[in-house]
Amino acid sequence: MDRERLVDETLMLLPTLMRLVERPSPVEMDEIARRGLATDVQVSPGHIQVLIALTRGPRSVGQLAEELGVSPPGATQLVDKLAEHGMVDRHNDPADRRVVLVDYVAGMREVARRIVEDRRRPLHNAMSKMTDVEALAFVKGLRLLARSFGAAAGEEI
Amino acid sequence: MDRERLVDETLMLLPTLMRLVERPSPVEMDEIARRGLATDVQVSPGHIQVLIALTRGPRSVGQLAEELGVSPPGATQLVDKLAEHGMVDRHNDPADRRVVLVDYVAGMREVARRIVEDRRRPLHNAMSKMTDVEALAFVKGLRLLARSFGAAAGEEI
DNA sequence: GCGACTTATATAACTTGCTTAAATGCTATC
């Protein structure tokens, strides 16, 4: 098989895809507005990542930075914005008061779920056109790429 | 199968992957320097996309914008930078003098090939760990996603 | 052919999502 062709096509597709993912769809904005949040909320992919990460329990800023592959100040900024809109809350870890634990504001878990749902929709559509085997291979491919590019960028372990 | 899990994992992986892809690896910079180009060349994913697109022949700025999913001014800027470094050249289309055709500078096709090769390496590594079926499914998945997000962003046909 | 339009590209000003470097506040070790 011609791997080179596939590699080139991936190099063409990945940046284009991310430009599309980053472009906030007006529909989504509407839906958020209908739920009573400010209309000008800009949910970037990074914010979505934070919201998904928090479904698995509270996280420190440092943990979020690592999970997202972002610098600690970057994580701080993402949390800032979400906190500004009342989605998440910070409180000090009683065990180590340097650590700031981030978690959903009470009752916002459900709102977060619906915001993520909006993002999930086009992805869900695309995946519904794949067989189970293809969907698994696709995600496996993403994992491999993330690992490989991480190693190339000199990521420590 | 639990598609929701796969969708969430994709939403977590994609932005992280793109942050890694966008981060220029110092190794690559070295290699470009060794080839006699300025050391401060910043090859972004967009520039790589242009170089790959040009392997299939000269392109107008508008065509590049469309292929990359970027606005015309965005494409102009990408071409600017590549022209600055002597990689590509502009000349008017004799058939329609509004059109600016972009092509490799004579002899730069080979240099471009090697620059793209650097980008290709981690991707190639990752893909070498997939079976043929998986690699095809992976690229098919990327195509589906690009299409689906494109539609969601209200792309006109 | 002349003027009103449309189209292709370019320029300018701004936005956003990150980055690194320095500052702050807490922990731990000696």
Add this chain to the structure above:
DNA sequence: GATAGCATTTAAGCAAGTTATATAAGTCGC
């Protein structure tokens, strides 16, 4: 209890986009 070190934040800056606007070339009605 000084000093080294870690988690987070603040500050400043950069790169890759965007929109709005300008310029220059082609098209069409008359």
